[in-house]
Amino acid sequence: MQFLFAAVILLILTLSSTQKAVRKCPKECNCDDTKLTVDCVGKNLTEIPLTAEEITLKLDLRNNNLQLLPRGAFTHTPYLTHLNLQRCNIIKVKEGAFRTLGRVVSLNLANNKIETLYQESFDGLSSLKELHLDRNRIEEIQPGAFMQLGFLNVLTLTHNHLVYIPNMAFQGLQNLKWLRLSHNSLNNLAQEAFAGLFSLHRLSLDHNELQFFPTQTMTRLPEVMHLDLSDNPMVYLGEESVSMAKLTHLYLHHMALQDLSDQAFSHARLLSHIDLSHNQLSHLEPLSGPKHLTVLNLTGNPVFCNCYMRPLKEWATTGGVKLLGTCAGPPHLSDELLQEVTFLDLRCRSRGEALEEEEEQQEEEQNKRNSTATAKPRPPVKCPPNCECDTETRHATCENRGLTKVPRGFPATTQLLDLRGNLFHFIPSSSFPGSSRVVSLHLEFCEIHDLEGGVFQGMKNLLYLYLSDNKLTSLNPKVFAEVPKLTYLHLEGNQLSNFPGSALSLLPNLFVLHLERNAISRLEPTGLLSSAAPNLRELYLSNNTITFIAKGALSSAFIATLRLDSNQLTEVPTQALLKAPNLEELNLSANLIPWVGPKAFQPISQSLKRLIMDQMGMEKMSKDTLLGLGPGLKAFTLKGNQLKNLPDLSSLTGLEVVDLRDNPLLCDCALLPLRRWMENVKLGVTATCAHPLELRGQQVRDVDVFTTCPENIAPQHGKAVSRLTPTNLKKSKHGALKSPRVKIRPRKPKLKKPSKNPHERKPKKTKNQKKLNIKT
Numbered sequence: 205m206q207f208l209f210a211a212v213i214l215l216i217l218t219l220s221s222t223q224k225a226v227r228k229c230p231k232e233c234n235c236d237d238t239k240l241t242v243d244c245v246g247k248n249l250t251e252i253p254l255t256a257e258e259i260t261l262k263l264d265l266r267n268n269n270l271q272l273l274p275r276g277a278f279t280h281t282p283y284l285t286h287l288n289l290q291r292c293n294i295i296k297v298k299e300g301a302f303r304t305l306g307r308v309v310s311l312n313l314a315n316n317k318i319e320t321l322y323q324e325s326f327d328g329l330s331s332l333k334e335l336h337l338d339r340n341r342i343e344e345i346q347p348g349a350f351m352q353l354g355f356l357n358v359l360t361l362t363h364n365h366l367v368y369i370p371n372m373a374f375q376g377l378q379n380l381k382w383l384r385l386s387h388n389s390l391n392n393l394a395q396e397a398f399a400g401l402f403s404l405h406r407l408s409l410d411h412n413e414l415q416f417f418p419t420q421t422m423t424r425l426p427e428v429m430h431l432d433l434s435d436n437p438m439v440y441l442g443e444e445s446v447s448m449a450k451l452t453h454l455y456l457h458h459m460a461l462q463d464l465s466d467q468a469f470s471h472a473r474l475l476s477h478i479d480l481s482h483n484q485l486s487h488l489e490p491l492s493g494p495k496h497l498t499v500l501n502l503t504g505n506p507v508f509c510n511c512y513m514r515p516l517k518e519w520a521t522t523g524g525v526k527l528l529g530t531c532a533g534p535p536h537l538s539d540e541l542l543q544e545v546t547f548l549d550l551r552c553r554s555r556g557e558a559l560e561e562e563e564e565q566q567e568e569e570q571n572k573r574n575s576t577a578t579a580k581p582r583p584p585v586k587c588p589p590n591c592e593c594d595t596e597t598r599h600a601t602c603e604n605r606g607l608t609k610v611p612r613g614f615p616a617t618t619q620l621l622d623l624r625g626n627l628f629h630f631i632p633s634s635s636f637p638g639s640s641r642v643v644s645l646h647l648e649f650c651e652i653h654d655l656e657g658g659v660f661q662g663m664k665n666l667l668y669l670y671l672s673d674n675k676l677t678s679l680n681p682k683v684f685a686e687v688p689k690l691t692y693l694h695l696e697g698n699q700l701s702n703f704p705g706s707a708l709s710l711l712p713n714l715f716v717l718h719l720e721r722n723a724i725s726r727l728e729p730t731g732l733l734s735s736a737a738p739n740l741r742e743l744y745l746s747n748n749t750i751t752f753i754a755k756g757a758l759s760s761a762f763i764a765t766l767r768l769d770s771n772q773l774t775e776v777p778t779q780a781l782l783k784a785p786n787l788e789e790l791n792l793s794a795n796l797i798p799w800v801g802p803k804a805f806q807p808i809s810q811s812l813k814r815l816i817m818d819q820m821g822m823e824k825m826s827k828d829t830l831l832g833l834g835p836g837l838k839a840f841t842l843k844g845n846q847l848k849n850l851p852d853l854s855s856l857t858g859l860e861v862v863d864l865r866d867n868p869l870l871c872d873c874a875l876l877p878l879r880r881w882m883e884n885v886k887l888g889v890t891a892t893c894a895h896p897l898e899l900r901g902q903q904v905r906d907v908d909v910f911t912t913c914p915e916n917i918a919p920q921h922g923k924a925v926s927r928l929t930p931t932n933l934k935k936s937k938h939g940a941l942k943s944p945r946v947k948i949r950p951r952k953p954k955l956k957k958p959s960k961n962p963h964e965r966k967p968k969k970t971k972n973q974k975k976l977n978i979k980t
């Protein structure tokens with residue numbers, strides 16, 4: 205009896221839920237009424253669909269074209285908990301846009317075009333736990349932008365355009381645990397930039413432009429345990445730089461550290477893990493402060509294992525600190541693991557070597573004494589007139605002083621020398637004596653038209669050289685003599701007419717080379733990359749006048765990024781790339797390449813991840829153009845060309861970004877593979893018909909011409925496209941709908957597979973469907 209009663213209740217419940225199932229669902233979207241989700245991914249929606257059921261919990265609007273989020277944009281779905289607005293082309297979020305969304309816990313606004321976060325942009329999101337704003341164009345955070353997000357745990361702002369964080373930028377985020385600011389252009393943090401982040405445990409500031417450790421700012425973050433500052437151009441860490449009581453993990457890898465004070469971490473006593481890998485440290489003293497250090501990572505530093513390393517080794521051994529990395533010298537110890545080298549191995553072999561080391565040591569001590577003698581008046585710092593020298597940060601600057609000669613007499617410890625904006629015109633050889641510690645030299649905007657050979661002689665630690673925006677027409681082959689460590693070279697905005705191959709051949713460690721905005725017209729076989737700059741990883745040649753690239757000119761085992769955009773190439777330089785097995789990004793935009801032939805990218809097809817070919821006047825691509833490219837390709841853009849058709853993209857299964865806009869596509873059966881592909885990918889591909897005339901302006905995804913295309917002759921990979929014929933037309937009638945692989949449908953939700961949810965509402969028939977008499 206009880207059982208029967210229960211069964212009746214169950215039946216009633218089932219019935220009522222069946223009735224309730226007649227729900228509203230925006231016509232472009234897929235709704236799941238049991239999970240209460242609405243999915244409108246990739247529909248080029250320009251407005252938030254207003255007809256979503258009020259009780260919707262998850263709304264997925266990825267890949268649309270919303271542009272602006274107005275005030276109160278979501279008033280009709282007050283119960284939302286998850287809102288995804290990635291890749292929606294959003295430029296502006298109006299104040300109060302989310303005002304009614306008091307239950308949302310996760311909001312994703314990544315991959316949009318937002319520039320400013322206004323004061324009340326996020327008001328109303330009082331339950332929000334995660335906010336993603338990565339890959340926008342954010343330059344400005346207005347005070348109070350996050351004021352109402354008292355429950356936020358994670359805030360991500362990576363890959364934006366932030367240069368400066370003002371005071372109180374994150375006020376209100378008292379529960380924030382993790383703040384990610386990686387991959388911006390931050391060069392300055394106000395002292396109170398992070399004030400109010402009382403719970404922050406983790407802060408990511410890697411890949412920015414910070415030139416020194418932001419001690420004062422960091423001191424205001426009492427709870428931070430993990431701090432990542434890697435990939436910032438810091439050259440030195442001074443005494444008490446890191447003053448953070450709870451810090452356990454500190455990441456300082458891939459910077460330009462030449463040296464650090466043994467007292468740098470004296471106020472970070474809980475540090476257990478310090479990653480200093482890939483810096484320029486040749487010697488290290490025992491670190492005072494941390495009592496529980498377990499790992500000190502020195503991988504990729506030129507550590508010289510002689511007697512001066514004994515104290516460090518002893519300290520590490522007795523303190524149980526694991527030293528990671530290898531010795532770079534002397535020769536008999538090179539590549540030995542630091543952990544395995546014994547105390548007795550660490551010897552000063554020759555007297556000369558010992559003396560040299562000793563001198564450096566003494567100088568160092570002397571400096572330390574000078575700079576710590578704060579009680580007494582400091583002796584005047586040696587510095588050329590009209591310049592400023594800071595011995596603590598080791599920076600010297602004479603920026604925009606109208607100087608016509610390179611000044612002399614900088615402190616020997618200078619690591620960053622900034623001379624930009626002067627009037628040097630010509631710089632003779634050996635112009636930087638006593639600058640052996642300089643790591644970063646700025647000479648941009650100095651009207652330089654000539655540099656004599658050997659001009660940087662003696663700068664044996666130079667890593668970054670900025671010669672951009674000068675008047676150089678050629679480079680003396682000896683110009684880079686004796687700067688063996690140079691890694692990043694900026695020559696953009698000059699008037700170079702040739703690729704400076706012979707000058708570069710003196711730079712075995714060159715990694716990134718900027719040559720944009722020069723007058724290079726040909727890449728000749730004589731300047732082969734493989735011999736001139738064998739370890740180059742990124743080459744920027746945009747905005748030159750390149751018409752010709754010799755076979756193999758760009759062959760290089762290491763090159764990964766190649767910018768050839770805004771040149772005058774008339775064909776894809778396939779032959780030039782024959783041996784570039786690690787090329788990941790190729791930008792050919794804004795050349796004039798009307799036709800791209802078969803296998804154009806085959807030599808690089810295994811490694812290529814991003815292929816950019818916008819605005820090239822391209823009229824035709826061979827159906828085999830993309831042969832060899834596969835799931836590895838992540839981004840492919842063809843915006844603003846003259847293409848009427850496209851090759852089959854179905855082998856590109858890994859695409860995350862694709863842009864086919866502004867091409868005059870001819871919408872007939874030859875375009876069927878594209879249409880099928882578009883229906884299969886969740887990417888929000890915009891492709892517009894220009895022909896035939898009656899379809900002009902319509903979206904490829906919407907037009908119904910394809911429903912009459914013969915399914916069976918649809919080209920598989922590589923097979924030719926044939927046009928409609930009366931015989932195969934017959935076959936197509938049902939064939940098109942039965943295809944196991946993909947269904948051709950005029951609009952997305954209409955011809956859905958039998959839905960997992962039996963209660964799903966049937967959409968209204970559209971004009972197109974009526975005409976075709978398609979049954980659902």
Ligand SMILES: *[C@@H]1O[C@H](CO)[C@@H](O)[C@H](O)[C@H]1NC(C)=O
Nearest residue numbers: 457479481482499501503528
């Ligand atoms: C040490 O640094 C190297 C190079 O950056 C890295 O691969 C390795 O994982 C690091 N080891 C530890 C234990 O942090």
Ligand SMILES: *[C@@H]1O[C@H](CO)[C@@H](O)[C@H](O)[C@H]1NC(C)=O
Nearest residue numbers: 570571574583585586615616
């Ligand atoms: C440090 O002080 C000593 C003597 O007080 C002086 O000879 C030396 O030049 C100073 N070094 C620097 C780098 O200021």
Ligand SMILES: *[C@@H]1O[C@H](CO)[C@@H](O)[C@H](O)[C@H]1NC(C)=O
Nearest residue numbers: 696720721746747748769770
């Ligand atoms: C190339 O030149 C054009 C026109 O001068 C300019 O608008 C564009 O920003 C330049 N691009 C680069 C990468 O320098």
Ligand SMILES: *[C@@H]1O[C@H](CO)[C@@H](O)[C@H](O)[C@H]1NC(C)=O
Nearest residue numbers: 746769770791792793794816
């Ligand atoms: C490719 O080149 C074009 C034209 O110079 C430029 O606008 C675009 O930002 C570049 N894209 C990438 C990903 O490098």
Ligand SMILES: *[C@@H]1O[C@H](CO)[C@@H](O)[C@H](O)[C@H]1NC(C)=O
Nearest residue numbers: 248250269889890891892903
């Ligand atoms: C997307 O919407 C914009 C604005 O309404 C329109 O100009 C464009 O043609 C549309 N593209 C597609 C693929 O629907």
